[in-house]
Amino acid sequence: MTETIYALATASGRAGVAMVRLSGPDAAAALRDLVGSLPPPRQARHARFRDPDSGEVLDDGIALYFAAPASMTGEDVVELQLHGSRAVLAAAFALLARRPGFRLAEPGEFTKRAFLNGKLDLTAAEAIADLVEAETAAQRRQAMRQLQGEFGRRCEEWRARLIGAQARLEAEIDFPEESLPAEQWAAARREAAALRGEIANELADDRRGERLRDGVSVAILGPPNAGKSSLMNALARRDVAITSHIAGTTRDVIEVALDLGGFPVVLADTAGLRDSADSIEEEGIRRARARAASADLKLVVLDATKPEEAATVRELIDERTIIVVNKIDLVQETPAAWADPLGAAAALYCSATSGQGIGALIARLGAAVEESLGTGTAPLVTRTRHRAALENCVAALDRFAAAALPELAAEDLRGAARALGHITGRVDVEDMLDALFREFCIGK
Secondary structure, eight states: OOSEEEEEOSOSSSEEEEEEEEESTTHHHHHHHHHSSOOOTTOOEEEEEEOTTTOOEEEEEEEEEEOTTSSSSSSOEEEEEEEEOHHHHHHHHHHHHHSTTEEEOOTTHHHHHHHHTTSSOHHHHHHHHHHHHOOSHHHHHHHHHHHTTHHHHHHHHHHHHHHHHHHHHHHHHHOTTSOOOHHHHHHHHHHHHHHHHHHHHHHOSTTHHHHHHHOEEEEEEOSTTSSHHHHHHHHHTSOOSOOOSSTTOOOSOEEEEEEETTEEEEEEEOOOOSOOOOHHHHHHHHHHHHHHHHOSEEEEEEETTOGGGGGGGGGGOSTTEEEEEEOGGGSSSOOSOSHHHHTSSOOEEOOTTTOTTHHHHHHHHHHHHHHHHOSSSOOSOOSHHHHHHHHHHHHHHHHHHHOOSHHHHHHHHHHHHHHHHHHHTSSSOHHHHHHHHTTSOTTO
16 A cells, blocks of 8 residues: 555536545645645645646645545545546546555445555445445435444454453363363353354344345236236336237346335346247246246236136246236226235236225335335345355354364354454455455545
8 A cells, every 4th residue: 555546536527516535645745736735633624736847737626635644544645626627637637646655446445445554344344335335315324324333343343252251261272271160161162152043043133134134025927918017118217118918028037127105126037937848938037937936026017908817827836926916907896805816815907007005005015015125124234245254153163062172162152253254354354355346436
């Protein structure tokens, strides 16, 4: 980190204001050359930015200086608030590129430097990425909870308790002539058992955190020409899928992300389910059935003019299913008993073409999504990486419970603590850092 990095920290393209961020040992010197003198730390100052070689005024804006270590990265940080034109930004970047030891930042490098300088742990760094990517209110709230350090603090508390239990066993190994009192063994085992229970409880959350972060998956299923693609377009409020009266138009899974009452949903339109001799359509049907098996929720769509097709979707009906009877505008009377023969909750009647009943469907689907994510305590685990580390910790604690020798027991506790350290970045994480921070946008 001997180089000074810089990047555009706002969206690219023409804008009223654009912010260029610098971090590194020469950031303050660059600001001094651009505006004549350093503003007081953490105070915004109006400034004219000049080319230090020619004296030409490049722009009129705001300069901010954050002195190390009281900055986001722990280094000297400078923020230049400029007019967001391509010409202004091109001139500013050209000046910075000419300075020795300066280079463009890589994706996530500002946050990576903050982590390496001890300003935040890995869970908070990941929360920054999740907050930038958040598209719904629920995702924003979850990212903010993690950014405030709730999960990181819990992991460090667990780790400290494991190290305390490990210390009791290390005494037996270091001083074998002084036999470890039975109560010390018992205390270590009680602590490990209590920790295992707490961690297992967090793991038994039905992956709510990951599903909230990635979006609840909802598959639209049913016979050909039931209006699945039209229904998807109605829910998305735009033409996402091609619609046609020709059966078999949809042959692959088509996805669209929605914000449904503040919750993220990934809606998937699938091929119509029927027997087909067309190899391409057959593959589409196989993918539709696979999506049905993996989806969090299913919308099974039926054609109101073809009640006989209800029996063809019976195998799809379970507690994750909402039955939708579409094309209700094409029949004289509402079909009386779609739900009973399918053994599911009452069907919803709508018309994707006229919009009749779509509001009720959105409300029903939104309630089902909220219920699937749970209304209890907010989940701590939000990434597959977190879950894998906690599962490794539980496995190590299970080995500890069966260990007879103090050497083996201490090693198992050490492994459990190491697994927790991987979550916050306290131990052995160098190999994952580059891959993790590549997920970030440049300038963050």
